[in-house]
Amino acid sequence: MSAVASEPTTSNKVAGARIEVRNVSHWFDLPAGPLHVIDELDLSIAPGEFVALLGPSGCGKSTLLRLVAGLEPATTGELLHDGAPITDPDPSRIVVFQDPTLFPWRTVWDNVALGLQARGILRAQRHRVDQALRLVGLQDFAKAFPHQLSGGMAQRVALARALVNDPSLLVLDEPLGKLDSLTRLTMQTELVDLWQRTGFSALLVTHDVEEALFMAQRVVVFSDRPARIRQVLVNDLPYPRHRGDPRLAELRREALALLGLDASW
Numbered sequence: 001m002s003a004v005a006s007e008p009t010t011s012n013k014v015a016g017a018r019i020e021v022r023n024v025s026h027w028f029d030l031p032a033g034p035l036h037v038i039d040e041l042d043l044s045i046a047p048g049e050f051v052a053l054l055g056p057s058g059c060g061k062s063t064l065l066r067l068v069a070g071l072e073p074a075t076t077g078e079l080l081h082d083g084a085p086i087t088d089p090d091p092s093r094i095v096v097f098q099d100p101t102l103f104p105w106r107t108v109w110d111n112v113a114l115g116l117q118a119r120g121i122l123r124a125q126r127h128r129v130d131q132a133l134r135l136v137g138l139q140d141f142a143k144a145f146p147h148q149l150s151g152g153m154a155q156r157v158a159l160a161r162a163l164v165n166d167p168s169l170l171v172l173d174e175p176l177g178k179l180d181s182l183t184r185l186t187m188q189t190e191l192v193d194l195w196q197r198t199g200f201s202a203l204l205v206t207h208d209v210e211e212a213l214f215m216a217q218r219v220v221v222f223s224d225r226p227a228r229i230r231q232v233l234v235n236d237l238p239y240p241r242h243r244g245d246p247r248l249a250e251l252r253r254e255a256l257a258l259l260g261l262d263a264s265w
């Protein structure tokens, strides 16, 4: 059973971001010369859409996430959030990484409160911390410390820490990558449930083909570095999805073939 609160929490409803990546190329300046990582990429995310990126290791997926999050500027091209250029990080676009990186000396509640505290709005907005904890089903663990949590619970705290900002875009960089396989499956369902209940747009990077197809509405398959779009797989299966759905198996075969792998594995 999902640990996430099943009651809809309408106060957490947000308008999803529209993201446009227009003709973006990116290089890193290395001592040996420039490393071309992204090549003339065009991609858009509609408000409230869930998009996943798949591609060979090192092709440039995380780099693209960093550009979309505003953590670094693209070498050339344009990135827009609701029509405005993305130039800096912003609390409306939150990145959740593989490692939850919680402060061990702060309680769960205090870890989730960090973003509001940094923005100087915690005193007036304390209820948002409680709401975010309810969203991820951890309301009873507000006073716990990180060492008292399982891996899945720690990652839920990281999600609550992101959701407390009411982001219009959640940037997910392998957020379930360190979890055991059972917890990972549960968290996939929980994340989709959170996405549906809150309305943020989601951009997920994962190495797990099934995860991408189970969660996302579109799966963008990249080439080797420099990343170009090889193909976009559209998954219009309704939610909640069933892992045994033959359409998922069909999409999996297509995705693996695009990645140069034999689907009979």
Ligand SMILES: Nc1ncnc2c1ncn2[C@@H]1O[C@H](COP(=O)(O)OP(=O)(O)OP(=O)(O)O)[C@@H](O)[C@H]1O
Pocket: 028, 029, 030, 035, 037, 055, 056, 057, 058, 059, 060, 061, 062, 063, 064, 225
């Ligand atoms: N800050 C940086 N400085 C120099 N090179 C970098 C930097 N960040 C990433 N790279 C290089 O850019 C390339 C793309 O890295 P990136 O992390 O975006 O790939 P990825 O597709 O997310 O990989 P993986 O799937 O293995 O996580 C790699 O060759 C990496 O070494």
